[in-house]
Amino acid sequence: MDLDLALVRAFAVTAETLHFGRAAEHLNTSQQALSKRIARLETVLAVRLFEREGGTRLTEAGERFLPAAREALAAGERAVTAVTGTGPAVRIDTWGHLYAPMRTVAQAVQALGTVRLEPGPGRDWPSVAAALLRGDTDLGFGRVHPLPGGRDAGLTQRLVRLEPVDAVVSTSHPLARAHELRPADLRDSTLWCPAELTRLDFLRRFATQFQITRRQDGPNLGLDHLVQHIRADTSCFTLFPADAPLSDHSGLRSIPLVEPTPLYAWSLAWRESHRHPFLDTLLRCFTETGRTRRWLDYTPERDWLPDTDHAKLTVS
Structure with missing residues (x-):
């Protein structure tokens, strides 16, 4: 399974804020576009990552995925640094x-x-x-x-x-x-x-x-x-x-x-x-x-x- 880091980042930022509006603002995108990214990631993983009723919160699968998602993003940043020097x-x-x-x-x-x-x-x-x-x-x-x-x-x-x-x-x-x-x-x-x-x-x-x-x-x-x-x-x-x-x-x-x-x-x-x-x-x-x-x-x-x-x- 190939993970799109843009989708992973959308998940990680939303997991940090537990608020789709603030996460979208942080990512400089619309809330609708952010929701589509999260939905796409959930489809790829075949799990539900967020509960959306009565407030936004992580599911058990989302809790398990979050540490690994952060590691993936950190690895991506290190890869970019190795190539660009920035x-x-x-x-x-x-x-x-x-x-x-x-x-x-x-x-x-x-x-x-x-x-x-x-x-x-x-x-x-x-x-x-x-x-x-x-x-x-x-x-x-x-x-x-x-x-x-x-x-x-x-x-x-x-x-x-x-x-x-x-x-x-x-x-x-x-x-x-x-x-x-x-x-x-x-x-x-x-x-x-x-x-x-x-x-x-x-x-x-x-x-x-x-x-x-x-x-x-x-x-x-x-x-x-x-x-x-x-x-x-x-x-x-x-x-x-x-x-x-x-x-x-x-x-x-x-x-x-x-x-x-x-x-x-x-x-x-x-x-x-x-x-x-x-x-x-x-x-x-x-x-x-x-x-x-x-x-x-x-x-x-x-x-x-x-x-x-x-x-x-x-x-x-």
Whole structure:
């Protein structure tokens, strides 16, 4: 039996979305054409792959066929790569853009060769989680935390980097001359949050843990706005990853935090039922780069992580 990979792809995308309309949109075809492809594949295989009454769901035969279908599509992509020298694309949505997430991704994927990344901007983790579940993207990269109402059910993650954060203050801030600071030293200062605090899980947990009661938030208007606000308000500070670039250091001090050092946890996330053919390769790249650059160094006596990040350490 010769399988048409176009039919197999139609099945796989529909199985991922369990929605003929969204699958057709993803494949850039009409819902009628998609239905005909699925029907043709079911005729070739002499089995019914989907139940269509009361919502779309896989039959037992469809459940059995799905893993093999993914393997067939991956093999087809490898065959094309071997002939053309151009690799498939991996869609990856990032969030936490003020902290420049792509600098970490770029370091890890240098060894990917012909695999192409297609970066996409995510508003925040809840929006990227929804995109992953819809099948609109293959991977997410940023700080992952539990979402209320089980909105992250069906997603999995891998911690790939723990990055120390510094306190950033104006050169006129009372603590600006310090060579290092403890988080407790900041209790008389105001934590400036570059978005609504309800959306900034890390900053919210930091403020609660170290009793930073003065908090101010506002709309995310970009890095330049953040820098200008900290420079102008001598009572404010914010947290910023130690390796992330600040667009303009003039009038600012970036001071390391110690006793303990807060760590920002970067993770890759994907949908459990949709493992991109090159996911394992990507994970190996992050693991090898992280080992070389000591991205996952963590000492409980020295460092601080939010409670929700501790569980990630055991599966990294």
